Amino acid sequence: MPTSTPKRRADAERNIETILRATHELMAHGTLPSMSDVATASGIGRVTLYSHFPSREVLLEEVLRRGIAHTDQVLTELALDEQSPAEALALVVRTSWPILDRHRRVRTIALAEIGPETLRRQHDAAFQHVGRLIERGRAAGDFRTDQPVDWLVATFYAILHAAADEVDAGRLTSADAPALLISTLLSTLRP
Amino acid sequence: MPTSTPKRRADAERNIETILRATHELMAHGTLPSMSDVATASGIGRVTLYSHFPSREVLLEEVLRRGIAHTDQVLTELALDEQSPAEALALVVRTSWPILDRHRRVRTIALAEIGPETLRRQHDAAFQHVGRLIERGRAAGDFRTDQPVDWLVATFYAILHAAADEVDAGRLTSADAPALLISTLLSTLRP
DNA sequence: GGTAAACTATACAGTCATGTTCAGTTTAGG
DNA sequence: CCTAAACTGAACATGACTGTATAGTTTACC
Secondary structure, eight states: OOOOOOOOOHHHHHHHHHHHHHHHHHHHTTOOOOHHHHHHHHTOOHHHHHHHOSSHHHHHHHHHHHHHHHHHHHHHHTOGGGSOHHHHHHHHHHHHHHHHHHHHHHHHHHHHHSOHHHHHHHHHHHHHHHHHHHHHHHHTTSSOOSSOHHHHHHHHHHHHHHHHHHHHHTSSOTTTHHHHHHHHHHHHHOO | OOOOOOOOOHHHHHHHHHHHHHHHHHHHTTOOOOHHHHHHHHTOOHHHHHHHOSSHHHHHHHHHHHHHHHHHHHHHHTOGGGSOHHHHHHHHHHHHHHHHHHHHHHHHHHHHHSOHHHHHHHHHHHHHHHHHHHHHHHHTTSSOOSSOHHHHHHHHHHHHHHHHHHHHHTSSOTTTHHHHHHHHHHHHHOO
């Protein structure tokens, strides 16, 4: 579905893209940017910025929405259903890892500004991929059935984020992470 | 060691206590409080507040420091070394759980204000209890040795926090959490 | 009961961010 | 090439917060 097209001029379109990219960049760097920060970083006037995004909240939400939509698309393209549960899990980890590495801080920063419930709702799409995967694994007898699926999904993402934090702290290299993750995740999922 | 006693009057002492409690309360409620907020919530004048804590940063750090010191003390008193590793793990979970429930948000809120490195340094004390426990379990052959201890500790806390988040989200009850946690944690730690 | 410590309210200075208005310039696109 | 869309900087109004200073009142404690 094409996003509703209110006949924007090409330069406007381009600037919006620039703004969103710059905002993401700033957030990924760890700071909650002010509108002035965004304008400066984008090389765009503050007034123009406001003409595209009526408030900072809207801007941040849009940055988040795009990131999650992107992740969702990538996970969808993996065609997880065509693999065995264990293979699919490894695939998800190896694919999600570099993406997570880029989006993790954005999520944390946004968390402070917009509510956790908004964030959660946005995230649900991505969560569902893992949820389906786990349910399939349970049906096939590969994964444990003595704990709620919700909990297994929650631990899955918690462990993923833990790895990201460990990389940040310098106690783990980004290259070592996937293997370690798959090993730990299988431990939590196996019967 | 008695904290250095610069001859404060009893009412001052009492007010400081009140301020710290109120600040903790506000942070636990999910908001990063301003100095005015703290003063109002404490029923104490803003000027008095400043006379005890020269800046907001100092106040927040002190709140955090006390929380961690308290946790550390509780964990120390458990005498973990006198139990088997698996029993000690269960004990840590059951003990840490209610404490975590009260301090988790404080930590998140503080994170936004003071740097992550300050927070990390403060947290290290608590982490060491779990670190020692895991190393002891490895030596006894009860816990796995194919992953770094640092990683096992990181997953331990990540899973604990995940449970807290699930309770927040209403997908898990606080009462069910400990059993689920112990089960999951043992899965990640067993060889 | 006297004195210094501690508290209070009010007021002020300074900073920073948000969002808006205006008047003027550039540029996309038919 | 013309016009409307898009952009620009400068200025303005507003509000929140941080700290500090002042002058006066209450209270702990010897």
